[in-house]
Amino acid sequence: MSINHGDEIADAVAPQRDIATDEGDILLDVSDLTVEFGGLAALDGVSFGIRRGEILGLIGPNGAGKTTCFNAITGVYTPSRGSVVFDGAPLGKVKRHQITRRGIARTFQNVRLWGEMTALENVCVGTDARHKSSVWGAVFRSRRFYREERDAVDRGMALLEFVGIAHRAGEKASNLPYGDQRRLEIARALATEPKLLCLDEPAAGFNPSEKTALMSLIKKIRDDGYTVLLIEHDMRLVMGVTDRIVVLEFGRKIADGKPKDVRENPAVIAAYLGVPDDEIA
Numbered sequence: 001m002s003i004n005h006g007d008e009i010a011d012a013v014a015p016q017r018d019i020a021t022d023e024g025d026i027l028l029d030v031s032d033l034t035v036e037f038g039g040l041a042a043l044d045g046v047s048f049g050i051r052r053g054e055i056l057g058l059i060g061p062n063g064a065g066k067t068t069c070f071n072a073i074t075g076v077y078t079p080s081r082g083s084v085v086f087d088g089a090p091l092g093k094v095k096r097h098q099i100t101r102r103g104i105a106r107t108f109q110n111v112r113l114w115g116e117m118t119a120l121e122n123v124c125v126g127t128d129a130r131h132k133s134s135v136w137g138a139v140f141r142s143r144r145f146y147r148e149e150r151d152a153v154d155r156g157m158a159l160l161e162f163v164g165i166a167h168r169a170g171e172k173a174s175n176l177p178y179g180d181q182r183r184l185e186i187a188r189a190l191a192t193e194p195k196l197l198c199l200d201e202p203a204a205g206f207n208p209s210e211k212t213a214l215m216s217l218i219k220k221i222r223d224d225g226y227t228v229l230l231i232e233h234d235m236r237l238v239m240g241v242t243d244r245i246v247v248l249e250f251g252r253k254i255a256d257g258k259p260k261d262v263r264e265n266p267a268v269i270a271a272y273l274g275v276p277d278d279e280i281a
């Protein structure tokens with residue numbers, strides 16, 4: 001398939017959504033979320049909401065509880081207290097593998113791809129999560145099965161184009177440069193057509209120009225109708241790309257607001273004292 005037109009790519013990437021960038025109602029509501037490890041609270045009574053169509057940054061110094069929060073939202077940890085309501089229904093004891101079907105996709109701090117598969121195959125695996133064909137449909141090669149296969153390849157190519165690595169479609173994932181692997185992870189997460197895309201430190205290991213390019217991609221993803229939760233150490237990146245920021249310190253929320261307000265918040269400045277300027281700038 002050759003897609004040259006930006007709008008066509010956007011349509012193929014976001015087929016199920018109205019492409020609207022206005023912030024809407026609450027998509028994810030985290031309330032009093034508490035996660036304990038051996039009696040110590042890694043996350044302590046944290047509450048915040050994410051609105052449809054926004055990029056929410058979750059920041060905080062090392063060990064603040066960001067990843068724990070992410071893991072509690074995405075079903076990796078069971079909270080000891082509190083609730084997570086997603087798209088109007090509690091996530092409660094939803095199992096990890098059911099999270100994707102509920103509409104949450106994530107990337108990880110460390111790249112996790114199927115190294116022996118091509119870039120396109122990695123993305124098509126993501127679209128499989130949406131397939132309706134039964135196992136028997138696959139075994140007997142039903143018409144729906146073939147249609148879904150073809151759609152998956154078309155959409156996979158559109159997604160690779162969207163994240164800027166279509167020219168690498170046939171290459172083994174493990175042979176891709178690190179930055180392209182990170183982009184591929186994002187494409188694979190988008191392939192599941194998530195209502196919420198969670199990115200865990202997507203700029204880790206990037207140089208400044210790669211970070212700038214990543215910021216543009218994250219904005220483009222939001223402009224395509226997605227809602228994004230972004231955990232990131234790089235403060236410049238977070239300030240430049242998010243609509244709102246939640247700040248954690250020692251497992252508690254210490255601030256929640258627009259980037260410019262958070263940047264001037266004395267509690268946030270104190271929490272980041274000792275952090276090199278280039279990370280805060």
Ligand SMILES: Nc1ncnc2c1ncn2[C@@H]1O[C@H](COP(=O)(O)OP(=O)(O)OP(=O)(O)O)[C@@H](O)[C@H]1O
Pocket residue numbers: 037042060061062063064065066067068069
């Ligand atoms: N599986 C675990 N078992 C025990 N303690 C844990 C576990 N996961 C996290 N912790 C502890 O919980 C606290 C919060 O850790 P978490 O990884 O959520 O912080 P973070 O803000 O993501 O940090 P970083 O920016 O360094 O990734 C830390 O004190 C950490 O040691």
